[in-house]
Amino acid sequence: MSFLENFIMSLSSLKAHKLRSILTMLGIIIGVGAVIIVVAIGQGGEAMLKSQITGPGNTIQVFYQPSDEEVRANPNIYQQAAFKQEDIRALEQIPEIKRIVASSTQLSSARYQKETADISTTGINQAYLQVNELKVSMGRNFSTSDFLGGRRVALISDKLKEKLFKGENPVGKIITVANQPLEIIGVLDKPKGLLSFGSMEIYLPFQAWRNIFSKNDFTQVTIQVASAEDIQTAGKKAAKLLNKMHNTKKSYQVLNMEEIAAGIGQVTKIMTLIIGSIAGISLFVGGIGVMNIMLVSVTERTREIGIRMALGATRGQVLTQFLIESMTLTLIGGILGIFLGWGAAQIVSFFAGWPSLVSWQVVLGGVLFSMVIGVLFGLLPANKASKLDPIESLRYE
Numbered sequence: 001m002s003f004l005e006n007f008i009m010s011l012s013s014l015k016a017h018k019l020r021s022i023l024t025m026l027g028i029i030i031g032v033g034a035v036i037i038v039v040a041i042g043q044g045g046e047a048m049l050k051s052q053i054t055g056p057g058n059t060i061q062v063f064y065q066p067s068d069e070e071v072r073a074n075p076n077i078y079q080q081a082a083f084k085q086e087d088i089r090a091l092e093q094i095p096e097i098k099r100i101v102a103s104s105t106q107l108s109s110a111r112y113q114k115e116t117a118d119i120s121t122t123g124i125n126q127a128y129l130q131v132n133e134l135k136v137s138m139g140r141n142f143s144t145s146d147f148l149g150g151r152r153v154a155l156i157s158d159k160l161k162e163k164l165f166k167g168e169n170p171v172g173k174i175i176t177v178a179n180q181p182l183e184i185i186g187v188l189d190k191p192k193g194l195l196s197f198g199s200m201e202i203y204l205p206f207q208a209w210r211n212i213f214s215k216n217d218f219t220q221v222t223i224q225v226a227s228a229e230d231i232q233t234a235g236k237k238a239a240k241l242l243n244k245m246h247n248t249k250k251s252y253q254v255l256n257m258e259e260i261a262a263g264i265g266q267v268t269k270i271m272t273l274i275i276g277s278i279a280g281i282s283l284f285v286g287g288i289g290v291m292n293i294m295l296v297s298v299t300e301r302t303r304e305i306g307i308r309m310a311l312g313a314t315r316g317q318v319l320t321q322f323l324i325e326s327m328t329l330t331l332i333g334g335i336l337g338i339f340l341g342w343g344a345a346q347i348v349s350f351f352a353g354w355p356s357l358v359s360w361q362v363v364l365g366g367v368l369f370s371m372v373i374g375v376l377f378g379l380l381p382a383n384k385a386s387k388l389d390p391i392e393s394l395r396y397e
Contacts, residue, residue, distance in 0.1 A: 010325035013297070014332075021329065024293045027286020028333030028373065029340060032366045034279035036341025037348070040358045042272030044349050046265050059101070059131065060235045061255045062221045062242070070251065081217030082252075083242075090241055091223065096234035099127040101222040102206070106213050110202065111176045112164040119160060119200040121177055123209020131224050134203060139171035139186030142205065146185075150207025154182045158190040160200045177202065180212045223254075283369065286333070287377035294326050294381035298388075305388050319386040326378025327371050334370025338363055 014021040064082030071077055081104065091100050103124045110119045126147045134141060134155060146153055154175075161170050170184045182204065210216055225234045235254035242252035298305070305318060342358050 007324055007328060009321065010328040013325055014329060020293060024289050025286075025329060025333035025336065027282060027289045028330050028370055029286075029337040031280065031283030031286045032334045032337025032370055033340035033344065034282055035276050036338060036358065036362055036366055037344045038276045038279050039272060039362050040341065040345035041348055042268060042275070043359070044345075046268040046272075058098075058227065058231060059222050059224045060231055062223060062235075062238055062252065063255055064252055066251050067249065070248070081215065081219050083218040083221045085216060085218075087242060087245065088218065088221070090245060091221075091238055094234060094237050094241070096225050096230040096237065097223050098226045099131055099224040101125070101128045101131045101224065102218040102220070103128055104206065104209060104215065104217065104219045106178075106209070106215070108178045108213075110160065110164065110200075112170075112173065115164045115166075117160060117163045117200050119177070119202055121202045121204065121209065121213075123206040123213075124203055125206050127224075131222070135189040136186035137189045138169065139184070141186055142203075147205045147207070150205055150211065152180070152182050152204070152208045152212075153185045154202045154204040155186045155188055156184055156203075157188050157199060157201045160202065161187050163200060178212050182208075283373055287330070287373040290326060290329055290374065291377040291380060293329075294322065294378055295384065297325075298322065298381050298385045301385075302388060305385055309388070315386040318388075319382045322382035322385045323375060323378050326382065327374035330370045330374030330377075331367065334367050337370070338366050341366070 062083075066077050074080075083102065088100050088102055091097060103122050105120050105122045108119060108121050110117050110121075126142075126144065129142055136155065137158065138161075139155075142153070142155070145151070154177075156164075156170065156175075164170070164175065165173070170187060173184050174181050175184060176182070182202070188203075204212075206218075223234060223238055225231055239250075239252050239254050243249060246252065308318065345358060
């Protein structure tokens with residue numbers, strides 16, 4: 001008999017015992033589905049975590065960590081801004097650097113009519129807007145004229161809008177921050193993702209921020225390079241230049257968030273592998289169920305096997321027939337498990353707010369692994385069927 005004939009015969013056998021076949025496949029369906037769910041959610045969570053940590057591409061953060069000597073000489077050093085206007089202008093001269101993203105944050109309070117809220121107010125330069133997307137759900141974003149003119153206009157977070165305006169449209173309204181008026185021109189999108197918690201915050205052009213708080217320095221600086229190959233070079237040059245300008249040794253350093261994200265990615269991959277392996281145990285449990293049912297099937301069809309062997313069927317043909325039947329059983333279960341896993345992963349990712357990454361490698365692996373389970377656990381029943389004595393089989397009642 002050809003492979004196709006054996007396959008059709010195995011389908012007929014499964015169809016003849018529908019309920020038993022479905023219950024047998026249940027272990028394979030759950031096993032394959034569980035593995036795909038774990039892997040898809042793990043990969044999606046890893047992608048979301050990396051994007052939240054690294055932010056825009058080809059960026060590194062410059063930070064200031066004063067030495068013990070500096071702290072002893074000036075106990076209030078942590079309360080002072082680490083980056084001055086001349087630092088930014090000097091960094092812009094480094095050829096590998098494409099943009100300097102600079103910002104300053106000040107805790108303050110905002111008031112609209114009788115409502116007040118504690119907020120963080122961040123002054124940003126125009127490069128901040130080019131590198132970090134500030135998407136607005138209402139109103140408009142900052143324009144070039146807002147930065148050049150230092151206009152007292154602001155973008156507020158969705159959470160602050162709910163706190164101050166109670167469902168009212170805030171665009172065009174005037175709020176007071178640090179006893180200074182600000183016109184609201186837009187509301188930021190509600191944050192989504194693993195590390196997004198929503199906060200009371202306001203963004204405004206740095207010139208306006210400087211005039212309101214009477215401060216001229218930056219607290220955060222990030223540099224963006226044109227090519228990923230220049231990240232290390234630009235970072236070293238930036239740190240060396242700042243340390244030289246401020247007469248420090250290693251107080252100014254750079255933090256490559258992509259390297260940190262890569263390390264976190266390794267951890268998440270290991271965790272996904274461990275949890276996926278645990279979920280894969282159910283596949284072996286399902287395989288044992290397949291072997292059990294196939295042994296029952298061999299016993300029930302002993303007379304049929306005897307007739308086939310009496311008509312000239314070889315041991316190899318009988319062995320192949322039952323192996324194909326076992327493999328068909330687990331293959332169908334594996335395919336159904338893939339759909340179950342994909343659907344469940346989509347649901348989880350929808351509520352969690354991160355992508356569900358069901359790759360073709362995972363799908364192919366699920367199909368092949370279910371077929372391997374069918375071969376391994378179908379081998380014993382198939383071998384038993386092939387070793388039956390034709391005469392004894394024909395006498396079996």
